[in-house]
Amino acid sequence: MKKILVMGLVAIMIMSLTACGGKNTKEDNSDNSTAATSDSICPASKHGNHNWMRATCQEPSKCEECDAYKNDELGDHYWDDATCKRPAKCIYCGIYIDDKLGTHEFLSDGECLHCGIKYEDYVNLKE
Numbered sequence: 001m002k003k004i005l006v007m008g009l010v011a012i013m014i015m016s017l018t019a020c021g022g023k024n025t026k027e028d029n030s031d032n033s034t035a036a037t038s039d040s041i042c043p044a045s046k047h048g049n050h051n052w053m054r055a056t057c058q059e060p061s062k063c064e065e066c067d068a069y070k071n072d073e074l075g076d077h078y079w080d081d082a083t084c085k086r087p088a089k090c091i092y093c094g095i096y097i098d099d100k101l102g103t104h105e106f107l108s109d110g111e112c113l114h115c116g117i118k119y120e121d122y123v124n125l126k127e
Contacts, residue, residue: 042063042065042066042068043065043066050063050064050065050066050068050070051063051064051065052064052070054075055070055073055074055075056074056075056076056078056092057074057075057076057077057078057090057092057093058074058092058093059074059075060072060073060074060075061073061075077090077092077093077095077097078090078091078092079091079097081102082100082101082102083101083102083105083114084101084102084103084104084105084112084114084115084117085101085114085115086101086102087099087100087101087102088100088102104117104122106119106122
């Protein structure tokens with residue numbers, strides 16, 4: 001009976017040490033190190049909570065202060081507008097949303113910011 005009681009207590013202690021108790025771990029791909037942090041050592045958590053950054057298509061939401069990850073869910077793509085030279089593109093992973101080009105962006109001197117075409121030439125091409 002004592003063996004069962006001791007084994008039960010050991011099992012409970014192991015479970016309590018490995019259960020989610022404020023530790024979030026996630027491998028940091030930038031330098032191949034593991035960032036393991038606890039709420040007790042996070043400067044932001046001392047004031048109530050972590051400072052969670054927005055999740056991206058490449059990385060889950062993580063704390064700005066201690067690099068702890070909130071969960072493993074990735075966020076959405078963030079699309080940079082299409083230009084006359086390329087379709088809309090995700091600023092994080094670089095994929096294109098489709099193959100539709102955008103419009104020219106003419107500066108005050110009449111030249112397109114992206115491709116260099118002059119406004120007069122562009123208008124004459126359309127006619």
